[in-house]
Each structure stands twice: as structure tokens, then as C-alpha cells.
Amino acid sequence: MPLVRISLIKGKPAAHIRAIADGVHQALADTFGVPADDRFQLIDQHERDGFLYDADYLGVHRTDDLVMITILASNWRDTARKQALYQAIAVNLARDPGLRREDVMVVLSPNQRDDWSFGKGLASYVTPA
Amino acid sequence: MPLVRISLIKGKPAAHIRAIADGVHQALADTFGVPADDRFQLIDQHERDGFLYDADYLGVHRTDDLVMITILASNWRDTARKQALYQAIAVNLARDPGLRREDVMVVLSPNQRDDWSFGKGLASYVTPA
Amino acid sequence: MPLVRISLIKGKPAAHIRAIADGVHQALADTFGVPADDRFQLIDQHERDGFLYDADYLGVHRTDDLVMITILASNWRDTARKQALYQAIAVNLARDPGLRREDVMVVLSPNQRDDWSFGKGLASYVTPA
Numbered sequence: 001m002p003l004v005r006i007s008l009i010k011g012k013p014a015a016h017i018r019a020i021a022d023g024v025h026q027a028l029a030d031t032f033g034v035p036a037d038d039r040f041q042l043i044d045q046h047e048r049d050g051f052l053y054d055a056d057y058l059g060v061h062r063t064d065d066l067v068m069i070t071i072l073a074s075n076w077r078d079t080a081r082k083q084a085l086y087q088a089i090a091v092n093l094a095r096d097p098g099l100r101r102e103d104v105m106v107v108l109s110p111n112q113r114d115d116w117s118f119g120k121g122l123a124s125y126v127t128p129a
Numbered sequence: 130m131p132l133v134r135i136s137l138i139k140g141k142p143a144a145h146i147r148a149i150a151d152g153v154h155q156a157l158a159d160t161f162g163v164p165a166d167d168r169f170q171l172i173d174q175h176e177r178d179g180f181l182y183d184a185d186y187l188g189v190h191r192t193d194d195l196v197m198i199t200i201l202a203s204n205w206r207d208t209a210r211k212q213a214l215y216q217a218i219a220v221n222l223a224r225d226p227g228l229r230r231e232d233v234m235v236v237l238s239p240n241q242r243d244d245w246s247f248g249k250g251l252a253s254y255v256t257p258a
Numbered sequence: 259m260p261l262v263r264i265s266l267i268k269g270k271p272a273a274h275i276r277a278i279a280d281g282v283h284q285a286l287a288d289t290f291g292v293p294a295d296d297r298f299q300l301i302d303q304h305e306r307d308g309f310l311y312d313a314d315y316l317g318v319h320r321t322d323d324l325v326m327i328t329i330l331a332s333n334w335r336d337t338a339r340k341q342a343l344y345q346a347i348a349v350n351l352a353r354d355p356g357l358r359r360e361d362v363m364v365v366l367s368p369n370q371r372d373d374w375s376f377g378k379g380l381a382s383y384v385t386p387a
Contacts, residue, residue, distance in 0.1 A: 003199065003236050007300055014178060021181055037186045040197065040234070042136055043179035049272060050301035052279055057295045060377035068298065070261065070330070072199070072238060079372040083381045090379030101378045105298070107261050108373035109330060114208040115237035119189035120230045121219030123212045132328065132365050143307060150310055166315045169326065169363070171265055172308035201328070201367060243337040244366035248318035249359045250348030252341045 001116055001125070002028055002073040003040050009064055010045040016097040017043055020067055023092030031084040032077060053105075065103045067093070074125075075110030082108065130245055130254070131157055131202040132169050138193055139174040145226040146172055149196055152221030160213040161206060182234075194232045196222070203254075204239030211237065259374055259383070260286055260331040261298050267322055268303040274355040275301055278325055281350030289342040290335060311363075323361045325351070332383075333368030340366065 004024055008017070021041050028034040048064070055062050069089065077085075090101040118124040133153055137146070150170050157163040177193070184191050198218065206214075219230040247253040262282055266275070279299050286292040306322070313320050327347065335343075348359040376382040 003197065018178070035186070037183045039181060039183045039186070041181040042173070042175060042197070043181075044173075044300070044302075045179070046300060049276070050303070052297060052299040052301075054295045054297045057293070057297070058376050058382055060382075062377065068261065068300070072236060079381065079384055082372050083384070086375035086381055087379040090375075090377075103377065104375075104379070105377055106375040107330060107369070109238060109367060109369055110373065111236070111238055114211050115239065117215035117219075117233075117235040118187050119191065119219075119232065119234055121216040121233070123208065123215055124187055124189075126208055126212070132326065147307070164315070166312045168310060168312045168315070170310040171302070171304060171326070172310075173302075174308070201365060238367060240365070240367055243340050244368065246344035246348075246362075246364040247316050248320065248348075248361065248363055250345040250362070252337065252344055253316055253318075255337055255341070 001038055002032070002034060002071050003042075004028075004072075005042050005044060005070045007044040007046060007051065007068040007070075008066070009048055009051050019097040020093055020099075023096060024069055024089055027085055027088035027092050028071075031081060031088045032073070060102045062103055063100065065099055067099065067104060069104070069106045070109055071106065072109045072111060074113050074115070076113075130167055131161070131163060131200045132171075133157075133201075134171050134173060134199045136173040136175060136180065136197040136199075137195070138177055138180050148226040149222055149228075152225060153198055153218055156214055156217035156221050157200075160210060160217045161202070189231045191232055192229070194228055196228065196233060198233070198235045199238055200235065201238045201240060203242050203244070205242075259296055260290070260292060260329045261300075262286075262330075263300045263302060263328045265302040265304060265309065265326040265328070266324070267306055267309050277355040278351055278357075281354060282327055282347055285343055285346035285350050286329075289339060289346045290331070318360045320361055321358070323357055325357065325362060327362070327364045328367055329364065330367045330369060332371050332373070334371075
């Protein structure tokens with residue numbers, strides 16, 4: 001059910017970007033109970049001057065490897081689950097493609113179960129498919 | 130009031146994309162009570178490898194014609210209205226540009242009436258324009 | 259904490275776009291209590307036919323200079339604060355880069371404090387960094 005947007009500066013190899021997408025999805029599966037086949041991700045590659053970030057906000061030192069990940073997902077998860085998700089994404093992306101954990105930013109955007117239609121004109125989590 | 134983002138794989142003819150945008154707007158007018166002139170839509174065309182989807186999640190078979198439509202809209206609609214919207218979008222896009230209804234995905238992102246400014250620095254639905 | 263997306267038609271000078279980004283951030287600092295170094299902004303430049311807007315909705319006359327600004331931010335601000343934000347953004351962008359106030363559209367997208375991770379795998383506003 002999550003719809004994931006992955007934003008980063010243009011120019012990374014395809015394998016780098018794919019590893020990010022894979023790592024985010026695995027973290028969602030491991031901590032948010034997202035099924036393996038519930039995967040929908042959009043990649044936005046920005047020009048350097050179209051991707052503005054502060055290099056030190058909250059004392060976290062960021063570089064041009066920064067990836068901003070926004071996840072539209074239903075709002076029934078509690079804080080502990082969200083913390084587990086952030087941790088899992090950072091760990092996965094540190095392993096592959098080898099990002100610094102400071103360069104992984106995640107923002108959740110909440111909606112409801114009846115806000116999703118996965119095709120056929122149905123509210124997929126409300127009406128029987 | 131809705132702000133619509135239409136995401137699809139790069140390479141479709143302009144008329145195909147325009148028909149999708151038109152069909153989504155007509156569905157919002159018919160089911161969500163959106164005025165004909167309340168139309169604001171952004172089109173995001175992605176490279177094939179920047180548009181990741183599962184081809185079978187929930188038993189719905191998707192192809193590279195898939196369009197992901199996210200709609201930021203105020204959250205006062207009930208489930209029945211949302212179901213009518215999903216149905217209308219799928220019907221409209223099946224007619225023109227002829228998409229399979231399985232290739233139409235819709236996600237709502239809720240906000241409030243005071244979250245909108247349509248210009249002039251005003252909260253358009255709160256302050257008199 | 260806000261994550262800002264600035265969408266406009268392709269072709270404006272870099273200084274024009276930078277002035278928009280600066281003006282939005284200054285307005286957030288002045289009215290929403292956002293720290294100067296809490297700045298994260300993504301710029302989306304669209305082809306003309308991928309940026310659809312109504313030129314007169316609500317009696318506000320818009321041109322191709324229109325900028326659509328969406329701001330993902332925690333939902334604890336009241337209506338008065340939001341009104342101050344819209345006003346400040348319009349005033350700032352009218353001064354520089356000299357936009358008409360009718361060409362400044364702002365939409366807020368609300369989330370919660372525990373929906374943010376600014377790096378290191380932590381829920382930045384919940385766990386001590």
C-alpha cells in the first residue's frame with residue numbers, strides 16, 4: 001500500500017538507485033508488514049540546483065549523496081513502528097549502496113485505508129477485489 | 130481544490146496523456162463535486178527504470194501502460210464518494226485513451242480546507258477572496 | 259521540518275527559481291517558526307503541456323508564471339498561522355523574483371511529528387538525536 005517517492009541528485013549509476021529502492025522496500029516489508037508484492041515506487045532525479053538541502057540541520061552532516069524518501073502510507077502505524085522503519089531503511093541503505101546513514105532522510109505522509117485504489121476502479125482495501 | 134499528479138512511463142503520445150488528465154478531471158467533477166474550472170494537474174513522465182510497480186499485487190494484472198494518479202484533496206469525502214471517484218476514473222480512462230482498468234491506480238492524500246491558497250496570499254476557502 | 263516541492267513551467271532562469279525557493283523558506287521561518295537551517299526543497303520543472311492549471315478559478319487570473327508550491331509539514335499550525343504563511347510567501351515572491359501574487363499557489367499537506375527522519379535512522383523529533 002505504500003507509494004514511495006525517492007528523490008536524489010541526477011547522475012548516480014542505475015545499480016545505486018536500484019539498491020536504494022530495494023532497501024526501502026525490504027524495510028517496509030520487515031517493519032511495516034507490507035507484502036513483498038505491494039511495491040510501487042517512483043524515482044525523481046533532480047539537477048543539483050533543483051535539490052536543496054541543509055548540510056547540517058539537527059547536527060546531521062549531509063552530502064550530495066542525500067536521498068529524500070517520501071512514503072504515502074495509511075496512518076495506523078504507531079511511533080515505535082515508524083522508528084523501526086527509519087532504522088531499517090538506514091541500515092539497509094548503509095549496506096547497499098553504501099550510503100552514510102546521515103544521507104538517508106525519510107518522511108511519511110499519512111492517509112486512510114479507503115484512500116487506495118489499486119486498479120479496476122475499486123477501493124482495494126474496502127471492497128472485495 | 131484537488132491537486133492531481135499523474136505519473137507514467139515516458140513515451141506516450143501527448144493525446145494519450147491529455148485524455149488521462151481530462152478523464153481524471155471529469156471524474157472529480159462528476160463524483161467529488163469539483164467545479165469545472167478547479168483544475169490543477171501535474172504530469173510526471175518517468176524513465177522505465179524510475180517507475181517501479183508490481184505486475185500482480187492483489188491479483189490485478191498491470192502493464193507498462195500503468196498510470197499512478199495521486200490526488201491531494203480535502204478530507205471531508207466519505208468512503209462511498211471515494212468509491213464513486215475510483216470507479217469514474219477507471220471508466221473514463223478505459224473509454225479514452227483506452228486503458229485497461231487494471232492499469233489505473235489512484236491514491237488520495239488528505240488535507241483540510243485551510244490548507245489551500247489559490248493565489249493572492251489568501252487561504253482561499255477560509256477568507257473571502 | 260517542512261519538505262517543500264516547487265513546481266513550475268520549464269525555462270525560467272536559475273536566479274528566478276532560486277528567488278522563489280528563498281522566498282518560500284524565508285516565509286516559513288517568519289510565520290511557521292521553521293529554523294533557518296531546516297531547509298529541504300525539491301524543484302520540479304514541467305513541460306508546458308505537463309503543467310495544467312485553470313487561468314481563472316475563484317476569479318484569480320493566472321499566467322504561465324504560475325508556481326505551485328506544496329509543503330509537507332506537521333499539522334499543529336492553526337488557520338491564522340497558515341494565513342500568515344500564504345501572505346508572507348505571496349509578498350516575498352512579489353518582491354523577488356517579481357511574481358504577480360495571483361501566480362503564487364500554495365498547498366499544505368499535513369503529517370505528524372513522528373513522521374520525520376532527518377538521518378541516522380532516527381525519528382528526529384521523538385528520539386534524542
